[in-house]
Amino acid sequence: MPLSERWSDAALERVVQQRIVPALSAQGFCWLDGVLGEATGGAVLEQVRRMHASGALKGGQLMRSAPGVKRSAVRGDQIAWVCGEERGCEAVNVLLQLIDRLVSSAAKRLDKGISHRSKAMVACYPGGGAGYVKHVDNPNSDGRCITCIYYLNKNWNANDDGGVLRIFPEGKPYVADIEPLFDRLLLFWSDRRNPHEVQPSYATRYAITVWYFDSQERAEAKRRCRERTDSENSNSSE
Ligand SMILES: Cc1cc(NC(=O)CCC(=O)O)nc(C)c1Br
Numbered sequence: 001m002p003l004s005e006r007w008s009d010a011a012l013e014r015v016v017q018q019r020i021v022p023a024l025s026a027q028g029f030c031w032l033d034g035v036l037g038e039a040t041g042g043a044v045l046e047q048v049r050r051m052h053a054s055g056a057l058k059g060g061q062l063m064r065s066a067p068g069v070k071r072s073a074v075r076g077d078q079i080a081w082v083c084g085e086e087r088g089c090e091a092v093n094v095l096l097q098l099i100d101r102l103v104s105s106a107a108k109r110l111d112k113g114i115s116h117r118s119k120a121m122v123a124c125y126p127g128g129g130a131g132y133v134k135h136v137d138n139p140n141s142d143g144r145c146i147t148c149i150y151y152l153n154k155n156w157n158a159n160d161d162g163g164v165l166r167i168f169p170e171g172k173p174y175v176a177d178i179e180p181l182f183d184r185l186l187l188f189w190s191d192r193r194n195p196h197e198v199q200p201s202y203a204t205r206y207a208i209t210v211w212y213f214d215s216q217e218r219a220e221a222k223r224r225c226r227e228r229t230d231s232e233n234s235n236s237s238e
C-alpha cells in the first residue's frame with residue numbers, strides 16, 4: 001500500500017484521535033507499529049546502515065563529563081544529526097514529514113503550541129553492552145515537549161539482544177518496556193514525566209529521534225539563557 005494511501009489525511013486523523021492523543025493524555029507515551037511499511041521502512045534502514053558504514057555516526061557527547069567514567073557506561077550511542085535534505089537521506093525525510101504531520105495534528109488536539117523541532121538524531125548502539133543510563137530528556141524546561149523515536153531493528157529479540165527502552169512513568173506503579181522493533185514509532189512527553197533508560201544492547205541497535213518544541217517554553221528558555229549571558233557579561237566587565 002503506497003504511503004500516500006496508508007497515511008491519507010483521514011487515516012492520520014483517525015490514528016491521532018484514537019491512539020496518540022488518548023495515550024499521551026492517559027499514560028504520557030504511545031507507540032505505533034507498521035508506520036512506514038516494509039518498503040519505505042527498509043529504505044530508511046538502508047540509508048542509516050550506509051551512514052554507519054561510512055563512519056558518519058560519532059560517539060555521543062556526555063551530558064556531564066564525569067572524570068574516569070567510561071563513556072560507554074553512561075551512553076554508548078554513536079550519533080549523527082541530519083535535517084533530511086542531505087543526499088542519501090530521502091527516505092529519512094519521508095519519515096520526518098510523516099512525524100511532523102502526526103505531531104502537529106496531535107498538538108492541535110492537545111491545545112499545545114508546537115512550532116518546530118530539532119534536526120533528526122540518527123543513533124546506533126553498537127552492541128557489546130552499550131546502553132544509556134536512566135535520564136529525563138528535558139528536566140529543566142528547555143522547551144522540548146515531545147520526544148519521537150523511530151526504531152529500525154529487524155528480527156530483534158530482547159532476550160538475546162537486550163536494548164529495551166524502559167520508561168519509568170512518573171507516579172505510576174509500573175514501568176513500560178519498549179522493544180526497538182523495525183518500523184515502530186514511539187512518542188512521549190520529554191519532561192520529568194518520562195525518565196527512561198536504554199538497557200545494554202548486544203546487537204547493533206538503530207534509532208532516529210526528533211524532539212518537538214513547545215514554542216512558549218522554548219521562548220522562555222531562550223530569554224532565561226540571554227539573561228544569564230547578560231548577567232555573566234556585566235559581572236565579568238566589572
Ligand atoms: C542525545 C540523547 C539521546 C537520548 N536517547 C535516549 O534516551 C535513547 C532512546 C532510545 O534509543 O530508545 N536521550 C537524550 C536525553 C539525549 Br540528550
Ligand SMILES: [Fe+3]
Pocket residue numbers: 135136137196
Ligand atoms: Fe532520552
